[in-house]
Amino acid sequence: MKTQTTHATTKKQSLLPVIFLLILSLVWGSSFILIKKSLQVFTFEQVGAGRIFFGFLALGFLAITRAKQIPKAQWKYVLAMGLLGNLFPAFLFAIAITQVPSSVTGILNALTPLFTFLIGMVFFKAKMQKGQLWGLLLGFVGCVGLSLVNSNGQLGQLNYFLLFVVIACLCYATSANIIKTHLSTIHPVTLTACAMILIGPLAATYLFSSDFVERIQTHPDAWFSLSCLIFLGTVGTGYALILFNRLVQTVSPVFATSVTYIIPIIAVMWGVLDQEQLFPLHFIGMALIIAGVYVVNKFRNVA
Structure with a gap:
């Protein structure tokens, strides 16, 4: 009986990461269309700052009682996590979606696990298997291909606004490695709340010094x-x-950022529903990126 109970508990624990991954995929896969709809009324700066401000309102109060759980020496890592994992990407994705379909932005976001592995190898002493190089190459070929698809569905000039998405993915990847290397002992609620308390006031200062409130009061689609x-x-x-x-x-950081396996699918579904135009080359680029992520993770698990 005890063995059966232990087995059931172990099975439940093994399923939890998968459930969390699916929830994250749904929420974050929908974020690109939400950014697009927010941009109908607000500037990209206001969308970036507003995203952080409302996250700060939702979680910042938790930092009041939890801040003492973080040693002084680790606060610099919490700040780095807040800037790289939250503040910078919020602005970068917003400016990208002013010139790039939200579905394409969601597809390109799948680069995050590849960058997580690459940064972990270069700066955090993660080991690399030979096969993982092929995964990185597949992902980057897909990235370049997506960046060259023009409005007619053909390969053309580079869309420089996609570089903002690439930079955002690099930020996410660096943040994931910082969390795993320096902040793994801190409770995730404490970590997230304290990061928000550091960057939230910065976002609020910009947001309410702009015409954010005026737009809410005057624009017909503001609410x-x-x-x-x-x-x-x-x-x-x-x-x-x-x-x-x-x-x-x-x-692990790579497993966590593998949420981007499913994010592109959700983002594309929303894009299709919103009548965004997607071409075969977009799907080829997405397939190459996801294949690259798969190969990197496969050889990592073999190691």
């Missing part, structure tokens, strides 16, 4: 865009980060 922005901040940037940080701590 719809505002509701998208609030959901994006509270759920996508706030509560979902707790699940992500938990995955990084208990499993």
